[in-house]
Amino acid sequence: MIRRVMAAFAITLLAMAVLAGHPAQAAVMRAEASSSSSPCGTGTTPPSTYQHVIWIWMEDSALAKVIGNAAAPYITSLAKQCGYARGWLDNVIDGASNYVPGVAGANCNSETIHATAPIGDTCITQGLSPAAKCTPSSCKNTVAITSIFEQLQGVPGDSWKAYEESMPTNCATSNTSSKTAPYYVRHNPAPYLSDLRIAGQLEGNTCATNDVTVPTTSCTGTSCPPNETANPFYNDITNNTLPSFSFVTPNACNNMHNKCTPYRNRVTNGDQWLSTWIPIITASPAYQSGSTAVFIMWDEGTFGSALPNVVLAPSVVPGTVVPATTTMNNIAALRTTEDMLGLGHIGCATGTQGDGSACPIGSTTDLRSGFNI
Secondary structure (H helix, E strand, O other): OHHHHHHHHHHHHHHHHHHHOOHHHHHHHHHHHHHHOOOOOOOOOOOOOOOEEEEEEEOOOOHHHHOOOOOOHHHHHHHHHOEEEOOEEOOOOOOOOOHHHHHHOOOOOOOOOOOOOOOOOOOOOOOOOHHHOOOHHHHOOOEOOOOHHHHHHOOOOOOEEEEEEOOOOOOOOOOOOOOOOOOOHHHOOHHHEHHHHOOOOOOOOOHHHHEEEEOOOOOEOOEOOOOOOOOHHHHHHHOOOOOOEEEEEOOOOOOOOOOOOOOOOHHHHHHHHHHHHHHHHHOOHHHHOOOEEEEEEEOOOOOOOEOOEEEEOOOOOOOEEEOOOOOEOHHHHHHHHHHHOOOOOOHHHOOOOOOOOOOOOOOOOOHHHHHOO
């Protein structure tokens, strides 16, 4: 052991001596070391209250199809550098977009919300047929439920934004027909919430103000350069102006939904998109300060099975794997985020739905202890 330590020390001294005369080579080595260093494990004690929590929502994959998949080398590496859970279940609403349940903890299906019910009613959609699918534009189907967006409106100094890639205008209520950068409104919960759609009801903190369009990140080959022009997500990260809660949705090419032309491996698309944006986030002042955490979550996979997930924060111990015996879901992420931001609990994050129906197993799991956040 002593010989190995002395040998390593000697090699280090030799490298320092060589690089002393080659500053350019030293700079390259420093850059490589920085890019390969883990974004997690740089701190040990998480803050009692976070300044920023970022959610990034991906689509339609099972855990085994992403982490460990050769088509997802970046996500696999990130999961090992930070942490993930084996028991993050797809069990909120079967076969439907679960974005509204994610922010409200309610049994609201973003594809069939109130296809036939009155505007602004509460949200009970179980059993509606697939033929009832619609958008807020085609059915004018908004729901009067409390979400984390409204919760943040009532806390001084707190704020939220939804960053929606390829959305044509702020708070767009219809899908786009683009084949290369499609926007699906069902992946964007804010337009479904009537309290955010009523101008002035929340003192200007409305969908039209805070649900913002983000330019398309175009991936070609193995490169996904970020579009930095008039990009509110990029600007808020780099200018240290992120809101308390960020809800980020890549477009339907880059979120692994595979609704784009020309066809590319959908897992690769998502892996490359994340490999572009996560390093920008983790290099930011907000993240480096230890006051920011990132949840990468998937909307659907195979109902009842485990979903992919990665949790990043400086306090996360690299290599954390929460065992499958600890069940959780996207509503547990809501509950945990509420705790991290000093908010109360809503919907199934409390353990009970407003209509009295049972909540999905794992909805009240505390993710803070498992991931050291």
